[in-house]
Amino acid sequence: MKAPVSWIREYVDLPGDVTTEILTDRLTALGLKLEGIHAAGADIQGPLVIGRVLTRDPEPQKNGKVINWCTVDVGAANGSGEPQGIVCGAHNFEPGDLVVVVLPGGVLPGGFAISERKTYGHLSAGMICSAAELGLSDDHDGIIVLPADAGAPGDDAFDLLGLGEEVIEFEINPDRAYALSLRGVAREAALGFGLPFTDPAERVVPEVDGKAYPVLIEDPAGCPVFTTRVVTGFDPAAASPDFIKRRLEQYGMRSISLAVDVSNYVMVELGQPTHCYDRDKLAGPIRARRAQAAEKITTLDDVVRELTVDDLVIADDNGPIGIAGVMGGADTEISDTTTAIVIEAAHFDPTTVFRAQKRHKLPSEASKRFERGVDPLLPAAAADRVVELLVEYGGATAEPGFTLVGTAPERPTIQVATDLPARLSGIDISAMTTVEHLRAIGAVVTEHGVDTIEVTGPSWRPDINEPYDLVEEVVRIVGYDQVPSVLPRRATGRGLTRTQRLRRQVGRALAGAGCVEVVSFPFVGEATFDKLGLPADDPLRSTVALANPISSEEPGYTTTLLPGLLDAAGRNIGRGSSSVALFETGTVAFPSDNGPAPIYGVHAGPSEAELEKLLEALPVQPQHLAVVLAGERTRSGWWGAGVEAGWSDALAVVRRLADEIGVSVEVSAAARMPWHPGRCALITIDEVEIGHAGELHPSVCKAFGLPARSAALEVDLDALMAAAPDVTPGPKFSTMPVAKEDVALVVEETVTVAEVEAALRAGAGELLESVRLFDVYTGEQIGAGHKSLAFALRFRAPDRTLTEAETSAARTAAVAAAGERTGAVQR
Amino acid sequence: MSGPNTDFDPVEVAAVSPAELEAARDAALAAIAAAPDLEALKAVRSEHAGDRSPLALANREIGALPPQARKEAGQRIGQARGAVNQALAARQAVLEVENEARILVEEAVDVTLPTDRDPVGARHPLTTGAELIADIFVAMGWEVAEGPVIEAEWLNFDALNLGPDHPARTMQDTFWTAPADNHLVLRTHTSPVQARTMLARGVTDEAPIYVVCPGRVFRTDEYDATHSPMFHQVEGLAIDKDISMAHLKGTLDHFAAQMFGDGITTRFRPSYFPFTEPSAEVDLICFVCRGVDSDACRTCRGEGWIEWGGCGIVNPRVLQACGIDSSKYSGFAFGMGIDRTLMFRHGLEDLRTLFEGDVRFTTAFGSEL
Numbered sequence A: 001m002k003a004p005v006s007w008i009r010e011y012v013d014l015p016g017d018v019t020t021e022i023l024t025d026r027l028t029a030l031g032l033k034l035e036g037i038h039a040a041g042a043d044i045q046g047p048l049v050i051g052r053v054l055t056r057d058p059e060p061q062k063n064g065k066v067i068n069w070c071t072v073d074v075g076a077a078n079g080s081g082e083p084q085g086i087v088c089g090a091h092n093f094e095p096g097d098l099v100v101v102v103l104p105g106g107v108l109p110g111g112f113a114i115s116e117r118k119t120y121g122h123l124s125a126g127m128i129c130s131a132a133e134l135g136l137s138d139d140h141d142g143i144i145v146l147p148a149d150a151g152a153p154g155d156d157a158f159d160l161l162g163l164g165e166e167v168i169e170f171e172i173n174p175d176r177a178y179a180l181s182l183r184g185v186a187r188e189a190a191l192g193f194g195l196p197f198t199d200p201a202e203r204v205v206p207e208v209d210g211k212a213y214p215v216l217i218e219d220p221a222g223c224p225v226f227t228t229r230v231v232t233g234f235d236p237a238a239a240s241p242d243f244i245k246r247r248l249e250q251y252g253m254r255s256i257s258l259a260v261d262v263s264n265y266v267m268v269e270l271g272q273p274t275h276c277y278d279r280d281k282l283a284g285p286i287r288a289r290r291a292q293a294a295e296k297i298t299t300l301d302d303v304v305r306e307l308t309v310d311d312l313v314i315a316d317d318n319g320p321i322g323i324a325g326v327m328g329g330a331d332t333e334i335s336d337t338t339t340a341i342v343i344e345a346a347h348f349d350p351t352t353v354f355r356a357q358k359r360h361k362l363p364s365e366a367s368k369r370f371e372r373g374v375d376p377l378l379p380a381a382a383a384d385r386v387v388e389l390l391v392e393y394g395g396a397t398a399e400p401g402f403t404l405v406g407t408a409p410e411r412p413t414i415q416v417a418t419d420l421p422a423r424l425s426g427i428d429i430s431a432m433t434t435v436e437h438l439r440a441i442g443a444v445v446t447e448h449g450v451d452t453i454e455v456t457g458p459s460w461r462p463d464i465n466e467p468y469d470l471v472e473e474v475v476r477i478v479g480y481d482q483v484p485s486v487l488p489r490r491a492t493g494r495g496l497t498r499t500q501r502l503r504r505q506v507g508r509a510l511a512g513a514g515c516v517e518v519v520s521f522p523f524v525g526e527a528t529f530d531k532l533g534l535p536a537d538d539p540l541r542s543t544v545a546l547a548n549p550i551s552s553e554e555p556g557y558t559t560t561l562l563p564g565l566l567d568a569a570g571r572n573i574g575r576g577s578s579s580v581a582l583f584e585t586g587t588v589a590f591p592s593d594n595g596p597a598p599i600y601g602v603h604a605g606p607s608e609a610e611l612e613k614l615l616e617a618l619p620v621q622p623q624h625l626a627v628v629l630a631g632e633r634t635r636s637g638w639w640g641a642g643v644e645a646g647w648s649d650a651l652a653v654v655r656r657l658a659d660e661i662g663v664s665v666e667v668s669a670a671a672r673m674p675w676h677p678g679r680c681a682l683i684t685i686d687e688v689e690i691g692h693a694g695e696l697h698p699s700v701c702k703a704f705g706l707p708a709r710s711a712a713l714e715v716d717l718d719a720l721m722a723a724a725p726d727v728t729p730g731p732k733f734s735t736m737p738v739a740k741e742d743v744a745l746v747v748e749e750t751v752t753v754a755e756v757e758a759a760l761r762a763g764a765g766e767l768l769e770s771v772r773l774f775d776v777y778t779g780e781q782i783g784a785g786h787k788s789l790a791f792a793l794r795f796r797a798p799d800r801t802l803t804e805a806e807t808s809a810a811r812t813a814a815v816a817a818a819g820e821r822t823g824a825v826q827r
Numbered sequence B: 001m002s003g004p005n006t007d008f009d010p011v012e013v014a015a016v017s018p019a020e021l022e023a024a025r026d027a028a029l030a031a032i033a034a035a036p037d038l039e040a041l042k043a044v045r046s047e048h049a050g051d052r053s054p055l056a057l058a059n060r061e062i063g064a065l066p067p068q069a070r071k072e073a074g075q076r077i078g079q080a081r082g083a084v085n086q087a088l089a090a091r092q093a094v095l096e097v098e099n100e101a102r103i104l105v106e107e108a109v110d111v112t113l114p115t116d117r118d119p120v121g122a123r124h125p126l127t128t129g130a131e132l133i134a135d136i137f138v139a140m141g142w143e144v145a146e147g148p149v150i151e152a153e154w155l156n157f158d159a160l161n162l163g164p165d166h167p168a169r170t171m172q173d174t175f176w177t178a179p180a181d182n183h184l185v186l187r188t189h190t191s192p193v194q195a196r197t198m199l200a201r202g203v204t205d206e207a208p209i210y211v212v213c214p215g216r217v218f219r220t221d222e223y224d225a226t227h228s229p230m231f232h233q234v235e236g237l238a239i240d241k242d243i244s245m246a247h248l249k250g251t252l253d254h255f256a257a258q259m260f261g262d263g264i265t266t267r268f269r270p271s272y273f274p275f276t277e278p279s280a281e282v283d284l285i286c287f288v289c290r291g292v293d294s295d296a297c298r299t300c301r302g303e304g305w306i307e308w309g310g311c312g313i314v315n316p317r318v319l320q321a322c323g324i325d326s327s328k329y330s331g332f333a334f335g336m337g338i339d340r341t342l343m344f345r346h347g348l349e350d351l352r353t354l355f356e357g358d359v360r361f362t363t364a365f366g367s368e369l
């Protein structure tokens, strides 16, 4: 909302020392947030004067352009009183017209200094200005031609053009629709400074006699009030007066024609949208009704729109002539031959207008106001004001008769405790202050018992319906800056949850392991999964789909963190990193088939069963963790060669994380994209899958621009953390001497270390403290298809030093078990 | 008594002359003093104190001397050998110290050599930022509540007094899941966590609600330096007996001071949110210029204040929808952008740096803001 300060001052007599800054500070404190103060042409320096064009000689140029060599009477403004010679490129004027001239020495917006200069073979002394050149509008269509009575040549043009006039731009919240008008803004200014307010809507209007254009309201819920007035003898060629053009321009609207401008002007002035119909194009009474299915209308923007039965339309005998509160129809539009005008000023249901505007994607200045709520008592005054302006500037005659059908919806009466504002704000606000401030906003307040008042909000405040609404009104007038700063008495929280603590620990452990955290967008599409090489039937391809994705290429919410993570890794490589280790934790989503999420009422909380049904309808959304390791895991340097990241590094990260939070995970071979089929591990906890780790498939490395043999992992972090013990039991260990035994076992290539290790553990019995593989050897000595695994075994008893015989027996048993279960032969 | 000497015939042996003995001793002492290092000293030891050294030979001959000469000769030789051994030990000690010092000098390294064998990790500032905020509130006795990002429409909108036709619903450009009649959205704010908390816990006099909810939210914004379809919010909710705007102000002032430094306070401006009434925008006094000579301040762009978020008294309609008795309890709620907060707290110029995953950005923060 843009409001010229001078217009505000018409309705509230602000003292001279109330500067625009003081005014905007006060209005911001009341809830009309300042967006900016504009002052078009404020940087123009004179002389800028009225001139009368004396002669205009068109002179064709070699480049095909025609310029006009003009002489202009600028009175005494040029010091000599002689006509001023000026070259002008525009053609929209004639000798005798009054124009705006900037003389040499003047400066136009942007520091454009005007001086005498030779051009097109003339000495041009000044410039005839367009509105665009003065920074008044974007209108480059020729120069400004002033009305004949604008003034005399040589008169100063600054005030005439409203140059430098301050216009305040506000951000208006949806609950303050009344402030989408000068009436509303000025009312707030009066409230802010405790000054009387002159209501521009307070006018004497004719008696309702139903004798203006006939109206039938067939849908009183959608259209509670409809008024018409009629003017005749209108001059369709009449120009809008300057003040209307200027103020519309300041508001941000273009001048179109007098009738349209007047309608817009009254809307900005009072907040009530109105509409003008060409009476001669109307057939039969105007009806406010719902549209019939498939009914059509051509709206003012020349678009044919198909209506639905939910649309409220204004119609005559020939069909719809407007979508109520949204936009009028082209068929009954004012044209350059219109002389008789029917003026509509009506009140429409906000929701109906909102839905229509959404349905037809047709937000307008009118719908913006109606959908937020317009004062239902305004139509009479607004229609009268339109009539007044059409009569005054359009040479029209007001026809007698005023039709007003329907009744304005009543404001509810609210009972409120007088101390509620004080209790909810924490400010010491007396009952008297409460009553006083509520009356100041225009509410009707009556005492009701000792500590309660009955309040009816003013007609222009449809947002005031409940006690808390009244509290905001009182507190904003008292001042939000009066709210004291007090900490609440008692919060007795239980600290972070175990899961929250574990999640932090996981992040710290990964950073400690040299991984850098990233945050990626979760949007994916088929191409994303193709890049990961997922087979066509991979369950990960089944995503929660978005109805309105940012990109149609990525219409799903991701089921895996790897795409974002690998993209980030590729980006780092592309930007010159040779090695990168990244991790991400985030939500992935898997569709659920439990039907749509229910929509419940809002007057009481849903029951437990209802809530459960709602929660079940949501997709399953676990937190995942993914890591990518690309390039060197340990760097090479003066100390020697580094170590390239590989499949084992990914597994090392998984195991380290599990250790960090006290979980034991199992690892087994798996083949799953996007991993290398021979270098992929399935991670399980108690045989339940939680994720995969290993070397990425070569095609995936290539697709994401990663070095060969980059490794990655992805696990269900929720599942990992869920396996963490609530309380970690303290370990028990012996301090007796250790007995160490190494064994080298030859097994077939296909036997896994885990199998051999498990067999050794089983065979060694209770005395075994630990087993660690320390070497793997393949070669001629072992024989093709075989490998030698060297294990270090540590034995220890809880209560005594082991004898050589005991250790040896345990070792023998371990080897025997390995032999039995895995075919291992001691080397 | 020494045993019989089989090598020498005592009759033919004469006592070593004192002069010869002195000469041998002096020669030994001179050699010891001249030994430049432990290696040389070892040779000196062998030559002048070893089995074949003159003093050792002389000592060996004592047994062959006539008994009357033995004592005197033994004394002289013993003294000479003692002097030599003493000198050897002393020199050994000196040379050992010298040697150690030399080794330490020789082992000196260039300590400016790089040591970056292991990659350096870091946590994302959005994570550590959310934790910092959570910790401030946990320290006040609040709890941290969470909820899913794909949320039921009812929880994201209806329960928060954003009915299907509420104009404010258009203020938030929502990602809907397909088909739209599934009534699921990517949550547009963290406020549904408020509703979830109230519905899950209820409120009693003994167990009021004080929760803070950091999390990821989505709106269909264009992606540019200051907008992103995905960003992060932190939401606060307190429901208790006699909660007022003063408690809200007190809490946010405390939050601001912890986050931006002592003396940083907030101010309220009337505003509108469907879920609060009265509602306020909350501004933060600029923590760089503190509102003094703000004109040149790049952080607040000359305003002296920074827009921080929205807040207000929880609308009784929200309490009602979430099963809380609004006649018995009142509450306040607030919400601010974590990304935005980090942007001005750390002087970030482009929001997109948060989501690009460039390690140079993240490692600059380490693992603590």
Ligand SMILES: [Zn+2]
Residues within 6 Å of the ligand: B286, B287, B288, B289, B290, B291, B294, B297, B298, B299, B300, B301, B302, B303, B304, B305
């Ligand atoms: Zn500042």
